[in-house]
Amino acid sequence: MPEGPELFKAAQFLNRVGSDFLFSKIRYLKPPSEKLPAIPWSKDLFRISAEARGKEIRISLTESSDKNDAKCSTEVPEKLNILLTFGMAGRFAFTKTSETQKHSLLMFDTTDHHTFSFVDTRHFGRWYLTDDWSPASKRGPSIISEYEAFRSHVLSSLEHSAFKKPICEVMLDQRYFSSIGNYLRAEILYRLDINPYLSARSVLEGLPVDCDSKQSDILRMCHEVCWEVIGLKGSGKPYDPDQIYGDSGVFEGWLQCYMKPGMGNTIDDKGRTMWHRTKYGKGKVSRHKVAKVKVKQEDGSDSVPESKTSAKRRKTSGELIKSEDLVKSENLVDGTAKSEVVTESHFFRRRSARLIEAARNEDKENKNLTKIESPYFSK
Numbered sequence: 001m002p003e004g005p006e007l008f009k010a011a012q013f014l015n016r017v018g019s020d021f022l023f024s025k026i027r028y029l030k031p032p033s034e035k036l037p038a039i040p041w042s043k044d045l046f047r048i049s050a051e052a053r054g055k056e057i058r059i060s061l062t063e064s065s066d067k068n069d070a071k072c073s074t075e076v077p078e079k080l081n082i083l084l085t086f087g088m089a090g091r092f093a094f095t096k097t098s099e100t101q102k103h104s105l106l107m108f109d110t111t112d113h114h115t116f117s118f119v120d121t122r123h124f125g126r127w128y129l130t131d132d133w134s135p136a137s138k139r140g141p142s143i144i145s146e147y148e149a150f151r152s153h154v155l156s157s158l159e160h161s162a163f164k165k166p167i168c169e170v171m172l173d174q175r176y177f178s179s180i181g182n183y184l185r186a187e188i189l190y191r192l193d194i195n196p197y198l199s200a201r202s203v204l205e206g207l208p209v210d211c212d213s214k215q216s217d218i219l220r221m222c223h224e225v226c227w228e229v230i231g232l233k234g235s236g237k238p239y240d241p242d243q244i245y246g247d248s249g250v251f252e253g254w255l256q257c258y259m260k261p262g263m264g265n266t267i268d269d270k271g272r273t274m275w276h277r278t279k280y281g282k283g284k285v286s287r288h289k290v291a292k293v294k295v296k297q298e299d300g301s302d303s304v305p306e307s308k309t310s311a312k313r314r315k316t317s318g319e320l321i322k323s324e325d326l327v328k329s330e331n332l333v334d335g336t337a338k339s340e341v342v343t344e345s346h347f348f349r350r351r352s353a354r355l356i357e358a359a360r361n362e363d364k365e366n367k368n369l370t371k372i373e374s375p376y377f378s379k
Contacts, residue, residue, distance in 0.1 A: 002086045004054055004144050004179025005229035006237055010092050011052035014059070017094050017116055018048040022064060025109040035126045036105060041080055048108055048116070053133055053142045054178035057084045081131045087124025093117045136175075143179040144230070147223045148211050150178070154219060155209050158201050167203045167218075168196035168274050179226055183237055183258040186275040188221050190257035196268075196276050228254070 002010070023046050032038035045064040050057050063077040084090075093101050097115045100107060104117035105125065118125065133139065141149035154176050157163070162173055171177045171185040180188075189196050194203060207217050216224070229237075232250050257263050257275050264278035 001088050001181055002055070002090060003181035003184055003237065004052075004142065005184075005226050007055055007057055007086060008052045008144055008226075008230055010086075011050040011057050013092055013094075014048065014050040014057075014116065018050070021110040021112070021114060021116075022046075023048055023061075023108045023116075024111050027107040027109065027115075029103070029105045029107075037127070037129060039080070039082060039129065043078065045111070053145065054139050055085065055174065055181075056133060056139065057086075058082070058133070059084055059127075080129075083128040083130050083133065084118065085125055085127070087120055087126070088122045090118065090120040090125035093119050139174045140176050140178045143177065143222050144226050150223075151211050151219050152209055154204065155207060158204055163201040163204065164199055166197045166268065167194065167200040168276075169268050169270055170200035171222075172270065172272070177222065180222060182272055182274075183255070184222070184225060184229075186258040187256060188218065188225050189276060190263075191225070192216075192218055192221055193277065194218065195280050196274050197280065 024044060026039055026041060028036070028038075030036060039061075041061055043061075043063045047062045047064050049060045049062070051060075052058075059082045061080045061082070063079070065077075093104070094114065094116050095101060097109055097113045100115050100117055101119050103121045103123070104115075104119050105123070106118040106127065108116045110116070118127075140153050143150050157176060162170060162176070168185055168189065171180050171188070172182070174180075177185075185196075203218060207219060211220070229251070232254055237251055257277075259275060262278070263275050264280060264282045265273050265275045266281045268274050
């Protein structure tokens with residue numbers, strides 16, 4: 001899923017295009033629906049601009065008088081705002097109208113036969129006709145552009161039950177860590193050498209609200225790492241196969257932990273792969289694969305259950321195949337080992353629970369933190 005820096009860079013890309021081209025038409029891939037509503041806009045000429053906040057982009061359509069934007073009228077130009085979310089794989093593309101990309105859900109045609117498109121191959125993105133950002137109950141202040149408010153909001157919310165959960169899970173909660181996603185949480189926790197399964201409250205308690213503190217703690221690191229990605233020459237995490245934002249290899253070279261050889265990984269309770277130092281757990285995760293089971297039949301032959309659901313309901317004893325893609329799980333009942341049909345996800349979730357319990361018993365002494373310069377604090 002595109003994270004805060006990717007949406008920030010996407011808004012910059014739209015603004016560059018919007019400042020150079022005049023638009024005349026809006027088109028859709030599908031008929032308008034509740035999820036993808038029609039945009040009530042009928043102006044012959046207009047400009048587009050954008051602003052990013054967390055994992056949202058607000059696109060503004062502004063009426064234009066003519067190709068030169070000559071202000072020959074005293075009337076205030078009409079304006080319409082659209083709130084857009086990228087879903088799992090959304091991105092922007094700018095092409096010739098005749099070469100509009102597949103899965104372009106929303107298209108803005110220019111006066112010279114070019115098209116700016118919102119492309120979403122998985123069709124999870126959506127837009128809303130509103131002037132407002134999502135309410136605070138859904139998304140907190142932006143880590144990128146509202147750092148002071150973000151820091152104050154998190155530290156004033158530590159009594160909330162959400163902060164009992166592991167820090168790696170709370171960092172994906174957009175009510176508090178707006179902009180953060182899977183690769184960002186891995187990089188941030190790796191740099192500070194924080195156990196991802198420590199409770200969020202234990203990690204955050206005692207941090208100063210003052211954002212001018214010279215010590216680089218986890219909240220400041222969230223802000224700095226986001227700005228590092230924004231400052232890269234590439235696109236951030238690549239969601240553009242045509243590399244319209246730049247060379248994705250720059251981002252790959254920047255990563256220190258996420259999906260890097262030699263790093264450990266586990267599955268958190270949300271089913272997401274958490275990358276971290278190997279001392280916090282080792283794993284070779286192959287997601288979305290179900291452990292295959294050989295079930296002993298009455299005639300002594302083996303067969304594989306047709307579905308995961310039916311396999312779970314079987315009461316007959318079975319033997320799990322052991323390989324790098326399969327896992328073994330045994331429960332002791334009355335001292336007798338009995339095999340159980342499980343998925344990899346279930347296995348690693350149980351392992352995550354053990355890691356969480358171990359982290360709670362870990363010595364929570366303050367660690368030396370690495371200082372990283374950021375544009376925000378370089379003044």
